[in-house]
Amino acid sequence: DGGITQSPKYLFRKEGQNVTLSCEQNLNHDAMYWYRQDPGQGLRLIYYSQIVNDFQKGDIAEGYSVSREKKESFPLTVTSAQKNPTAFYLCASSNRDRGRDYGYTFGSGTRLTVV
C-alpha cells in the first residue's frame, strides 16, 4: 500500500543534541512538507519541498534543517538551536494532477520530547 512512513514514533532528546526525524513516501508525490503541532496551535509549517534538491522555509524554520536528495525522502533535523523542540511533528506529501488537487497525505507523526 502507498503511504508515508515517519520514524521513530517517539523520540527523546537531551538538550544540546541534534536529532533527525525520518519521512519516506512511496506515493510518487512531488511535494513534501514538515509541520509542527503544539496543543491549541494547530499545525505550523517548518519547511517544504516541491521538487528534489529544492526546499523552502516555512513559518517557523529557525532551529531546523532539511534535505531533499531523493523524491521519496524528506528528513528533518532538529538542531540544538531550536529552543523549544518538544512537540508532535507531522510529515505530509501532495501531488497535483491536471487541475485536480488531492490535498495532503499525512504520516503518523513523531513525538519528540526533550529530557
Next chain:
Amino acid sequence: EDKVVQSPLSLVVHEGDTVTLNCSYEVTNFRSLLWYKQEKKAPTFLFMLTSSGIEKKSGRLSSILDKKELFSILNITATQTGDSAIYLCAVDSGNTGKLIFGQGTTLQVKP
C-alpha cells in the same frame, strides 16, 4: 499575512447532538479549503471545497464554503463518541501547495 481561524477551540456535546464547526480565512490567493479529522496521530481527509454554496456530504458530515464571506462550516449530525477528535481546517493558498492551518477544534462527544 495569511491566516485561518477556527471556532470554537473546544466543544463538549452528548451523543445525538448536532454540532457546527466554523472556519474563517484571510488569504491572498485562495485555491481550496480542506477539512481534516485528527483522532490520534495522522489527520485524515474529510472534504475539499473550492466553490461557494455547494454542500459536500459524507454520511453524517457535511460542509459548505462561502467565498464571499470567507468562511466554511462543518456540520456533524447525530454525533457519536467516535466523532471525538480534533477537526482541522486548512486553506491552500497560491501555487506553492502550502496549506495554512487553523488552530483546530477539539470535539468531545460524551455517551
